[in-house]
Amino acid sequence: TTVPAAPAVHEAATRAATFDGLTELMIQRIVIGDDVAASKYFSGKPVDDPVREQQILDSVRQSAVQLGIDPDSTAAFFQAQIDASKVVQRGLLAYWAAHPDKAPTSGPDLNVIREKLDALTTQLLAELVRVDHLRQTGLRCDISLVVSIATGEIRHHLDALHRQAVRTASATVC
Numbered sequence: 001t002t003v004p005a006a007p008a009v010h011e012a013a014t015r016a017a018t019f020d021g022l023t024e025l026m027i028q029r030i031v032i033g034d035d036v037a038a039s040k041y042f043s044g045k046p047v048d049d050p051v052r053e054q055q056i057l058d059s060v061r062q063s064a065v066q067l068g069i070d071p072d073s074t075a076a077f078f079q080a081q082i083d084a085s086k087v088v089q090r091g092l093l094a095y096w097a098a099h100p101d102k103a104p105t106s107g108p109d110l111n112v113i114r115e116k117l118d119a120l121t122t123q124l125l126a127e128l129v130r131v132d133h134l135r136q137t138g139l140r141c142d143i144s145l146v147v148s149i150a151t152g153e154i155r156h157h158l159d160a161l162h163r164q165a166v167r168t169a170s171a172t173v174c
């Protein structure tokens with residue numbers, strides 16, 4: 001019988017994985033920040049909703065335990081995603097306040113947007129499981145992340161505000 005050497009299997013998995021999937025979902029979540037900002041522009045609701053944030057963080061901690069990944073680093077990752085959304089929201093709301101002619105003329109329902117964000121949370125958790133080993137590879141992690149982010153930023157034609165949000169979102173990945 002041939003027994004596959006565990007380190008070799010791990011090596012192969014490390015080589016194969018990229019952050020492309022994770023960064024794509026992170027950018028999708030950042031872009032949804034535009035809808036959140038439009039919604040809050042009309043409702044006047046504050047950018048920060050600490051209760052909603054705590055619900056998300058508690059929920060992802062529980063999911064992390066079930067999925068076998070570290071709850072602290074999972075919560076830190078999602079805190080960074082929330083912070084990134086707020087970078088976009090603050091940037092757009094400030095811009096629209098200064099240039100009302102550029103402001104949206106209608107805003108989507110925040111509850112509908114939150115359903116989309118919840119669906120993304122599930123997908124992001126699955127990606128965190130997939131790239132878990134890659135997150136602990138030091139320089140290799142940094143390099144993979146830079147490549148995936150650059151690719152995603154180009155694919156999505158992100159402007160300076162949204163690229164700033166990507167930097168915030170990616171701070172805890174490696």
Ligand SMILES: C=C(O[C@@H]1C=C(C(=O)O)C=C[C@H]1O)C(=O)O
Pocket residue numbers: 036047048049050052053056081082083085086114117
């Ligand atoms: C996106 C929102 O705005 C903020 C960002 C959140 C997020 O990124 O999940 C959650 C709550 C708010 O502090 C929201 O209110 O839903």
